Amino acid sequence: MNRSAEQQMNPLREGLSTRAVPQPCSIVIFGATGDLTHRKLIPALYNLAAEGELPPAVAIIGFARRPKSDDDFRKEMEEAVREFSRQAVRDEIWKTFSQSLSYHQSEFGDEAGYKSLGERLEKVDTKRGTRGNRLFYFAAGPDQFEVILKNLKAAGLNRAEEGSWARVIIEKPFGTDLASARELNRIVKAAFDESQTYRIDHFLGKETAQNILVLRFANAIFEPLWNTRYIDHLQITAAETLGVEARAGYYEKAGALRDMVQNHLLQLLCLVAMEAPTDLSADSIRDEKVKVVRALRRIIGPEVAKNVVRAQYTAGAIGGQPVPAYRQEKGVDPKSMTETYVALRINIDNWRWAGVPVYMRVGKRLPKSATEISVHFKKAPAVLFNKETVKIDQNVLVIRIQPDEGISLRMLAKIPGTSLRIEPVKMDFHYGTSFGKPSPEAYERLLLDAMSGDATLFARRDEVEEAWAFIDPIEEAWHAKKDAPELCFYPAGSWGPETADDLLARDGGAWRRL
Amino acid sequence: MEEVIKRYMPAIAETYSLGTSVEIGKIEHELKKLWREGEGAMMRASLMNLAVYSEEPGSLNNNTQLMARITENHACRAIVIEADCQSQEDRVDAWISAHCHVSRGGNKQVCSEQISFRLKGGCATQLPSIILSNLDSDLPFYLWWQGELHDPMDAQLWEWVDRLIYDSHGWKDFPAQMAFVETAQREAKQRLVLCDLNWTRLDNARFALAQFFDHPASHHRLAKISNVRIDFAPGFRSTAILFAGWLAAQLNWQIDEVRSAHELRFNEMSGQHIDVDLREHDGEPVHEVALTSGDVEFRVTYASCGDLLEVSRVQNGERRIPQLMPAAGNDPVSLISEELMRGGPHRVYLNALNCVRDFL
Numbered sequence: 001m002n003r004s005a006e007q008q009m010n011p012l013r014e015g016l017s018t019r020a021v022p023q024p025c026s027i028v029i030f031g032a033t034g035d036l037t038h039r040k041l042i043p044a045l046y047n048l049a050a051e052g053e054l055p056p057a058v059a060i061i062g063f064a065r066r067p068k069s070d071d072d073f074r075k076e077m078e079e080a081v082r083e084f085s086r087q088a089v090r091d092e093i094w095k096t097f098s099q100s101l102s103y104h105q106s107e108f109g110d111e112a113g114y115k116s117l118g119e120r121l122e123k124v125d126t127k128r129g130t131r132g133n134r135l136f137y138f139a140a141g142p143d144q145f146e147v148i149l150k151n152l153k154a155a156g157l158n159r160a161e162e163g164s165w166a167r168v169i170i171e172k173p174f175g176t177d178l179a180s181a182r183e184l185n186r187i188v189k190a191a192f193d194e195s196q197t198y199r200i201d202h203f204l205g206k207e208t209a210q211n212i213l214v215l216r217f218a219n220a221i222f223e224p225l226w227n228t229r230y231i232d233h234l235q236i237t238a239a240e241t242l243g244v245e246a247r248a249g250y251y252e253k254a255g256a257l258r259d260m261v262q263n264h265l266l267q268l269l270c271l272v273a274m275e276a277p278t279d280l281s282a283d284s285i286r287d288e289k290v291k292v293v294r295a296l297r298r299i300i301g302p303e304v305a306k307n308v309v310r311a312q313y314t315a316g317a318i319g320g321q322p323v324p325a326y327r328q329e330k331g332v333d334p335k336s337m338t339e340t341y342v343a344l345r346i347n348i349d350n351w352r353w354a355g356v357p358v359y360m361r362v363g364k365r366l367p368k369s370a371t372e373i374s375v376h377f378k379k380a381p382a383v384l385f386n387k388e389t390v391k392i393d394q395n396v397l398v399i400r401i402q403p404d405e406g407i408s409l410r411m412l413a414k415i416p417g418t419s420l421r422i423e424p425v426k427m428d429f430h431y432g433t434s435f436g437k438p439s440p441e442a443y444e445r446l447l448l449d450a451m452s453g454d455a456t457l458f459a460r461r462d463e464v465e466e467a468w469a470f471i472d473p474i475e476e477a478w479h480a481k482k483d484a485p486e487l488c489f490y491p492a493g494s495w496g497p498e499t500a501d502d503l504l505a506r507d508g509g510a511w512r513r514l
Numbered sequence: 515m516e517e518v519i520k521r522y523m524p525a526i527a528e529t530y531s532l533g534t535s536v537e538i539g540k541i542e543h544e545l546k547k548l549w550r551e552g553e554g555a556m557m558r559a560s561l562m563n564l565a566v567y568s569e570e571p572g573s574l575n576n577n578t579q580l581m582a583r584i585t586e587n588h589a590c591r592a593i594v595i596e597a598d599c600q601s602q603e604d605r606v607d608a609w610i611s612a613h614c615h616v617s618r619g620g621n622k623q624v625c626s627e628q629i630s631f632r633l634k635g636g637c638a639t640q641l642p643s644i645i646l647s648n649l650d651s652d653l654p655f656y657l658w659w660q661g662e663l664h665d666p667m668d669a670q671l672w673e674w675v676d677r678l679i680y681d682s683h684g685w686k687d688f689p690a691q692m693a694f695v696e697t698a699q700r701e702a703k704q705r706l707v708l709c710d711l712n713w714t715r716l717d718n719a720r721f722a723l724a725q726f727f728d729h730p731a732s733h734h735r736l737a738k739i740s741n742v743r744i745d746f747a748p749g750f751r752s753t754a755i756l757f758a759g760w761l762a763a764q765l766n767w768q769i770d771e772v773r774s775a776h777e778l779r780f781n782e783m784s785g786q787h788i789d790v791d792l793r794e795h796d797g798e799p800v801h802e803v804a805l806t807s808g809d810v811e812f813r814v815t816y817a818s819c820g821d822l823l824e825v826s827r828v829q830n831g832e833r834r835i836p837q838l839m840p841a842a843g844n845d846p847v848s849l850i851s852e853e854l855m856r857g858g859p860h861r862v863y864l865n866a867l868n869c870v871r872d873f874l
Binding site: 009010011012013014015016018020021022023024049050051052054055056057090092093096099128129131163430432433434435437 | 557559561587589617622624717718720721722723724725727728729730731733736761764765817819822823825826827834835836837838839840855860861862863
């Protein structure tokens, strides 16, 4: 969202609808043989190249343990791009793009591997004109972060020469609790300043997530209603049909609360609930977001059982296909107590949101995959059309994050006829229908932002730590030896346990039907 | 339902038809009927009113085909008009149809409606009333004027137009045509945005050239430009001149000397000369641009595959690794799609135009 300084200074940029091309740089991907690199990072970089948004001088260096030649790496990446790229691969573009790819084989803990990486980067600077700018992407497991950071620092790669830059992108999880997040931040800070650190949350790279601020602050009609006076409650849902897939090892330790709520869902809540920033700079926006997390009323001790529901899926069916229970999935403990579903009732203790509950739910093996935010407005006064004898629905504004990105507004209309009957109708905006051009993948946007030095869509240290401070008491209550809230169960293919419905029912509400 | 789709909505692979003939006074009624009967299977979408006006015989069918492709990416109410101003007969015929495409999600038919008109006789008087009574409310109105503008022009029309799209490349008399356009802009009280497809043609080449100077370390190169070479295809001199105008306007160059129709000399603020050499040969409208600044040449050229640009920086004869970037298409659908993707005024275009309008 920042207009880069280069764009302001380059007179030939004026009026062009495309953004400034980032400075030339080398991108080093740690964990280059992993899933994230294959499915997301290299396809995203290829798409940027195909759109002409990568700088001409760019070098992408895969860093991993397995022995592999540059050519082998290129071949592997070509297959990955052909399979996962959002646009068809063009041979001419691939040929040019693939020249920027190379592979550096080293153990993450091998100091010599970083020394040789440094030498390689210097050669790349000369050969490809990358000018000493370095972007380190941590696509390896979080258990490797510390050793990579220490070695980068020892090799002096965390520092850039005058006029150049060194940045690091860290993938979630940013710790597993507040203590580990602080420790991770301390380790990162020992090598890279906060201004060099980009904590990626791919939800923020999605077009609709970015559109939340536009919807709220570029339109005059919503903001006056965006408060406790007119809003009854908010709902945030992240549902997926998938089970744990190949992530059992990680998921068993994390669970839905840490995997989704601590980062993605709280980030979405921040965008919906934050005050207007003073400007569109990264820190202005992040200052307002962190205030929201700070204002979340902590759910502690006995409050956890009242306001949070955790559950795990049992065997069921999705789309007519039988699926096993979580405990029967490969790599999962048959007695696992890990939650695959969590629903929360949250209060934001600030002037704008006092008395407006926020209901969040996230779950695996639900009937459909959908992520959305719904704003439920208060009902009209109980007179005229809204007498108690007639059931009248609320106005609901829905922001669909994925799939089918868009916005809809439910309102009431008279059914044509001589009698007075009222029904809800929906005004619906679909990105795919209105704008023919497909949105870039979240990783494309975020990689480009990191190369350009724009941290707006990345989580700041204090945001992460405040989010853990909210999550930790819930985890503690769940894992208490005495009076721990029960783990509920729901059949795969259902919308979660009944106890989650009770969270809203006791306030007179219900989850939105998706 | 099936019958409705057949009547109004040709499948993409079929020959594009004008749809069903309708009475002028019943257009809205027939459109409502169309959507009512087709509800469920298709979704009407519209972001703008896009009217295309032409006096070329046969343009109604040609433009219907273009609209079918344009609406794949730009949902709109399309108003396609063919006018025969010389006809002795005064009559208006109208048709309605829809262009449907499977949405990106793949589960819905997204449709744009088209109203087609054939005007005969007093065109100038008929045009505003025809257009104004068929605009979809609360949506911006873009008018794509094909061919040359001429008198009489009705001020009433311009007051409603948000963007006037034209292609100066085909104009025989640039100053006279520009006078019409500027009159329209005055009558629209400067609200009208001028969109010249001849300028849109340059978008990707401008982007490709601009990106060389995004890095602050390259900025000083702009002040040292001494030569510009622009290779253009026969008939596209005006496109090349606009490119030169863009550089001159953005870099504060003043015209110093017109050495020939293909050689211009500008002065930079420091007094340095910049020679602009326009070379005509077969190829894309603007086939290659090369800027010389000191010992560096910045080059943007069409790649051999034809739809990509190759950008490279050559220093002391040593060529850096070239990069490929998307090139703009020169067909009307690509140009209009590109134009519709952008918003805001075209101040940079006007500045470029003002720098070189005497040579167009």
